[in-house]
């Protein structure tokens with residue numbers, strides 16, 4: 179129990195797995211917490227005189243699966259193991275041998291191949307924030323300083339496995355001076371400037387926290403452990419959670435993921451999550467993709483040579499951390515051996531980016547040959563049996579195993595030798611656990627035995643003897659296994675050190691190969707889906723010919739999807755109001771525009787005949803009803819919060835998608851808010867952003883007459899008697915009615931209900947005769963003459979927090995509702 183307490187004291191915040199015999203046991207509160215997560219029985223054992231201690235346990239040979247569950251649930255796990263062989267009379271020494279946390283694990287068992295696994299430290303001071311994102315499994319350490327209001331979306335993008343931030347981590351630990359010291363002491367980086375962090379003190383402060391945490395949790399960190407880079411948040415587009423969800427980014431990644439390696443898959447995911455903002459970088463990527471799209475033979479060749487590279491990045495790190503198994507080291511060797519073929523294949527590429535990447539790919543022939551000489555082709559899964567290292571690699575090991583083999587041979591031949599020596603033909607050599615090897619002679623023959631025979635045991639049928647020679651051989655055989663295992667462990671450790679030395683260059687290679695793989699994936703997907711190269715420029719126009727929604731298109735039979743055009747221009751057609759009945763294809767049209775822009779800015783080809791894209795600084799989406807129940811917000815509240823966020827953050831170069839704003843409330847409220855939002859987007863001097871606005875309030879179409887940069891478009895439907903047919907074609911002009919009842923009929927509502935609805939509609943229209951659209955639109959506003967408008971004009975959206983904006987909207991709404 180002393181050992182238990184000591185271990186617990188060192189890591190009070192982790193769940194302690196304590197090795198007892200063949201089990202890892204978990205006690206007390208840890209047990210209560212862990213048992214349900216691991217799905218094992220919670221039991222108890224006597225403690226002291228009266229009490230019982232809750233406990234649970236897992237078999238030691240299956241511990242990884244259980245630990246994985248704990249890590250997934252976000253817990254830190256501390257392994258306390260026996261650190262000496264069990265012996266009879268004393269307590270075995272135990273100590274903490276491993277600390278695993280969700281953000282610092284390196285084993286494949288706990289990681290997803292195609293996803294990053296970041297340990298992130300983040301904090302803010304004043305208007306700025308600093309981030310240090312570290313991926314131990316790939317040896318990547320990223321620094322970033324950014325405006326505080328962008329911290330959240332950046333964290334969402336990184337999706338940390340573990341986040342270290344105030345108040346859980348005291349703020350003084352983030353002190354930049356302290357961080358700088360850590361950078362120097364631990365990573366040997368004397369000046370932040372050498373990793374581009376001279377203007378990012380807050381990020382440097384965050385690095386200090388990350389490094390402290392790694393040290394504290396037994397991760398090896400030394401100069402060269404990490405590739406440290408500072409990135410600018412301005413280079414890429416921050417995507418908020420709503421947009422990631424609305425544009426189904428994960429599905430989009432899946433659609434274009436044709437990577438051959440996990441490194442490439444992670445890179446592709448990272449690119450899609452961080453679209454670029456400058457035309458030059460995008461063009462460079464597009465050119466590299468373009469070259470590959472038209473070269474199917476090269477595509478095939480690259481895929482063939484990339485596949486065997488495997489997860490070079492994580493293999494290298496695991497080996498350098500000393501956690502690689504012999505099998506993984508063999509895997510690393512195969513990876514290394516695969517690199518020259520990649521280099522050769524890349525020589526056939528001429529795009530600038532590809533050529534540059536090729537320059538970063540280096541082989542490590544010496545390391546590869548060391549590993550090849552050292553390790554057998556197919557090592558056993560554990561070290562206990564020995565047999566991991568090749569004969570001829572290590573003299574010490576060979577000596578032990580030769581001696582062992584010699585002794586075994588000697589013992590194997592002993593029966594024959596002794597029969598000859600004694601002339602006793604029934605003499606036998608055997609082995610048991612108590613006495614070890616022995617020579618057995620029947621009672622009849624014991625009279626004339628050689629002098630070196632020492633009697634050990636008498637049985638009914640005979641006597642058992644040992645000889646000094648036999649004991650000596652036996653000692654060699656029995657100790658050999660342990661000594662072999664120990665020596666092999668040392669050798670593996672040395673191999674790990676050899677990997678550590680080569681690690682920085684290998685990581686750079688892995689990174690470059692990952693990028694090539696991601697580029698190749700973009701090309702393969704583009705060719706497969708028939709996408710085209712977009713044209714990007716620093717202007718603000720958006721022109722799409724024959725655009726398609728990549729995901730909806732795939733869900734339909736070939737050729738069924740109706741392609742549509744789109745023109746947006748802040749100076750002319752700034753806002754498109756898209757009307758049409760439910761199910762016409764409004765949402766699809768909106769999303770496809772945003773997806774095309776995003777894909778293009780990631781350097782991908784796009785699902786369109788032609789796309790000319792003035793780059794967006796951000797893409798905002800407010801789509802559909804999505805209840806954020808966990809946060810206790812109603813649909814309408816969510817809708818308004820997101821709307822406020824957009825109005826506060828969009829700029830003239832943003833692309834904004836509004837799908838059915840105001841739907842979550844009554845019609846009057848809805849129309850009023852929708853109209854106010856459109857007017858604001860049109861008139862606010864800081865905005866003027868390209869906007870797509872879908873609505874089933876056909877009343878809004880009247881706005882086009884008043885606001886010069888608003889255009890009406892509608893999704894065409896064909897009226898067929900009482901029913902409608904959706905053409906999914908977007909054409910100029912507004913819809914004049916909502917076809918709600920038609921749609922209800924298509925959906926199969928009982929005909930009685932449809933007929934009644936028609937009656938009610940007629941009744942309502944008689945009471946409130948259809949007015950010309952503009953008058954009708956004025957209706958809600960007339961109730962509170964101009965005061966709403968005035969108030970709106972007085973608002974400075976830039977100075978409002980989302981919450982204030984929301985309050986304002988509520989106030990406005992209150993004015994509109996009589």
Ligand SMILES: Nc1ncnc2c1ncn2[C@@H]1O[C@H](COP(=O)(O)OP(=O)(O)O)[C@@H](O)[C@H]1O
Pocket residue numbers: 730734738739740741758759760761762763764765766767906907
């Ligand atoms: N351009 C299109 N071509 C073919 N089918 C389409 C197209 N756009 C939409 N659809 C089909 O219509 C359905 C409804 O589209 P959606 O965009 O959700 O309509 P709305 O937002 O107008 O209610 C989609 O699920 C899809 O099956």
Ligand SMILES: [Mg+2]
Pocket residue numbers: 761764765766837
């Ligand atoms: Mg819709």
